Amino acid sequence: MPMPTSFPSPEHFAAAFAQSAVGMALVGLQGHWLDVNAALCAMLGYRREALLELTFHDVTHPDDLAQDLALTERMLAGDIASFQVEKRYCQPGGAVVWGLLSVTLSRGADGAPHCFIVQVVDITAQKHALEERDALFALSPDLLAISSPEGYLLQVNPAWHELLGWDDAALKARPFYDLLHPEDLARTREAVERMAGGGQVRGFRNRVRHADGGWRWIEWSTRIAANGSMFCSGRDVTEQIDNEARLRGQEQKIRLLIEHANDAFLGMDRHGSITEWNRQAETTFGWSAGEAIGQPMAELLAPARLRQAHLDGVAAFLRAGTREARKRVEVPALRKDGSEILVEFTVGVVQLDGEPYFHAFLRDVSKQRRMSDQLHYRATHDFLTGLPNRYEFMNRLQRSLALPGAAPALLFIDLDGFKAVNDICGHETGDAVLIEFGRRLSGAVRERGQVARLAGDEFVVLLETGDGAEPLCAAILGAAAQPYPQLDGRTPLGASIGLAIAAQGEGVDALLARADAAMYAAKNAGKNRYAFGRRGEWTVRPG
Numbered sequence: 001m002p003m004p005t006s007f008p009s010p011e012h013f014a015a016a017f018a019q020s021a022v023g024m025a026l027v028g029l030q031g032h033w034l035d036v037n038a039a040l041c042a043m044l045g046y047r048r049e050a051l052l053e054l055t056f057h058d059v060t061h062p063d064d065l066a067q068d069l070a071l072t073e074r075m076l077a078g079d080i081a082s083f084q085v086e087k088r089y090c091q092p093g094g095a096v097v098w099g100l101l102s103v104t105l106s107r108g109a110d111g112a113p114h115c116f117i118v119q120v121v122d123i124t125a126q127k128h129a130l131e132e133r134d135a136l137f138a139l140s141p142d143l144l145a146i147s148s149p150e151g152y153l154l155q156v157n158p159a160w161h162e163l164l165g166w167d168d169a170a171l172k173a174r175p176f177y178d179l180l181h182p183e184d185l186a187r188t189r190e191a192v193e194r195m196a197g198g199g200q201v202r203g204f205r206n207r208v209r210h211a212d213g214g215w216r217w218i219e220w221s222t223r224i225a226a227n228g229s230m231f232c233s234g235r236d237v238t239e240q241i242d243n244e245a246r247l248r249g250q251e252q253k254i255r256l257l258i259e260h261a262n263d264a265f266l267g268m269d270r271h272g273s274i275t276e277w278n279r280q281a282e283t284t285f286g287w288s289a290g291e292a293i294g295q296p297m298a299e300l301l302a303p304a305r306l307r308q309a310h311l312d313g314v315a316a317f318l319r320a321g322t323r324e325a326r327k328r329v330e331v332p333a334l335r336k337d338g339s340e341i342l343v344e345f346t347v348g349v350v351q352l353d354g355e356p357y358f359h360a361f362l363r364d365v366s367k368q369r370r371m372s373d374q375l376h377y378r379a380t381h382d383f384l385t386g387l388p389n390r391y392e393f394m395n396r397l398q399r400s401l402a403l404p405g406a407a408p409a410l411l412f413i414d415l416d417g418f419k420a421v422n423d424i425c426g427h428e429t430g431d432a433v434l435i436e437f438g439r440r441l442s443g444a445v446r447e448r449g450q451v452a453r454l455a456g457d458e459f460v461v462l463l464e465t466g467d468g469a470e471p472l473c474a475a476i477l478g479a480a481a482q483p484y485p486q487l488d489g490r491t492p493l494g495a496s497i498g499l500a501i502a503a504q505g506e507g508v509d510a511l512l513a514r515a516d517a518a519m520y521a522a523k524n525a526g527k528n529r530y531a532f533g534r535r536g537e538w539t540v541r542p543g
Contacts, residue, residue: 023099023120026106029076029113031055043099043122045091056118061088061096068101075105076113086123098127142235143218149228151175163236165211181207181215195224205237217241264343268358272297272314276359284343284364286336297360301333303340313347314358330365341366382453384431385438393452397462397508409466411449411473412498412515413441415457415480416527420491432486433493440479448472460515466501470541473497473530477543481528494543496523497530 017024023040025033033052041048044059051059060068064087071083082104088096099120106114137144137157143164144157153171161167166179180188184206191204200223207215218234225231264284267276277292285292285301292300302310328346335341347360380392388396400408415437422430434457441459442451449463449472461476463469480495487493498518502511514533521538522531531540 023118023122025118025120027056027116027118029115031057034115040120043097043120044089045093045095045097059089061090064088072103072116075103075116081105086127089120097122097124099123140233142233145176145230145232145234147176147230147232149230151177151230154229164208164216170211179209181209183207192222192224192230195222195230196228199224205241208234264362264364266292266297266360266362268297268314268360270356270358272311272358274300275357281362284335284341284362285333291336303332303334306331333362342369382438385435385453387438387442387459388450388452390452390454393450393454393460393462394508396450396452397511400462400464401502401506401508401511407465407502407504409463409469409499409501410511410515411461411463411469411476411530412500412512412519413459413461413476413480414496414519414523416494416496416523417492418457421487421493424491425487429486433484436484436486437480437495440482441476444475444479445472466499469499469501470530473499474541474543477528477530481543494528496520496527498522499530499532501532 017035018037020037021039023037023043025036025040028034032055036048036051038048041051044051046054046059056068057065067085068087071080071085074080075083082102084100084102087099087101089099090096100123102119102121104117106117108114137155140157141159143159145153145160146155147153152174153176156168156171160171164179171179177185177188188204188206191201195201200221202221204220204222205217206220208218210216215238216236217238217240219237220232220234222230222232264281265276265278266274266281269275274292274295274297277287277289281292282288287300298307298310298314328344330342331345332340333343333345341364343362344365345360345362347358349356349358351357380388382389397408397410400406415433418430418433421433434453438451438453438459441461445451445461448468449461452460452462454460461472463472476497477495480493483489484493496519498515498521500511500515500518518531518533518538522529522540525531525538525540529540529542531538533539
């Protein structure tokens, strides 16, 4: 290997010192800063000149100063050649920053100490992240732990003491395996071995000894890092497991009720009398189990107008047997206070001891239905005027054109002078004018057609035929030209209307384009007019 032909000059070292991203300094034996670089000044929040006036004692957190002084004394005594420690520094405004401090001692040719060579890495962000992690660690109600590859617990949260009664010293004094139930030890070790090299496991259950000698079932989620450390989260499932053991011996009816406890549940015998009624049924319908059990379901929940249909449905189920074992419908149902709600009603029948047993799950969908209706309305109507919007109108026009022999008429309306309304009176007044015109337009059209707002100041009217279209145009122009109280006479307002009658086979876009062109013909002819095409020419008439 060729030897270097030159060595870094002092200038190179000076540049490296000054430009390093890591805080660097030379510190005198009495603690004065002899030289500092820009990175250290930025970290500590001092200008270079101000920092050189101080000692490292002045910027060290009071709680960390004794440790610093002890280490420097040991270094000066020759006990250690260097040291590295995490410590806190105080900025001028009182803020505290964390640094990873590395210190070596520079000696002269005669071996006498000359100065300290210091490097400081800003680890404030890492410290804050650790503090936040530790805060969450401490607050968790679940068992959280970090263990060594050998199974010794290195860190545990307070939940260990609260749940298992052990203090930190007792938990960390021996491998975690010593706390496990002997019957669970082998499979726990096998699970750990399967995770070796960076795997993880969820839902693993074993028994852990309580300080009082009892056992608690814990469900673990565990991950093993590449270095063998284990990160564990455990939840006490003792009560859950005890309940599962009891429930396994119960009959099919009870298992079914437990399985479907999220919705209202009721059971019925072959006569339609209620035999089971869960808590959600009490919440949904208002009757307690004591009030409901034994009552005919048809009389308790079915509105009077639907009771016979319910009884017919029960009879149909009995006739169908297993051929129709389950059915889902949406029906109105009565509450105890007399109000009706819409429920999704899922009913099935099974044979128990040779007798049919009806089981029904009911979910109140009234709110969802109202929300669905509201969302549909918002999606299909203009938020300002309440009229159908462009999306809804285009669908209606498409359906109208698709009818056999249909020749609907389309009125395309644009307000004249509306821009001036916004410019002079403001957009709030403009919105009020649009609402008022929408009301007038609906009043003029009434049941003769369908009104919609396309966008801005553009409105449309759809008529089944062209009969009476021209008188309606005149009526709309008259309504549009009436004074608007919101304007207080500050600017005039009117309308221009384009009329087009659909030709056989004409599409939505083509018809809309013809009506739009007719509207512009009316506007160009002087406004406050309506226009329609006839034999290739525009016919324009005043309102």
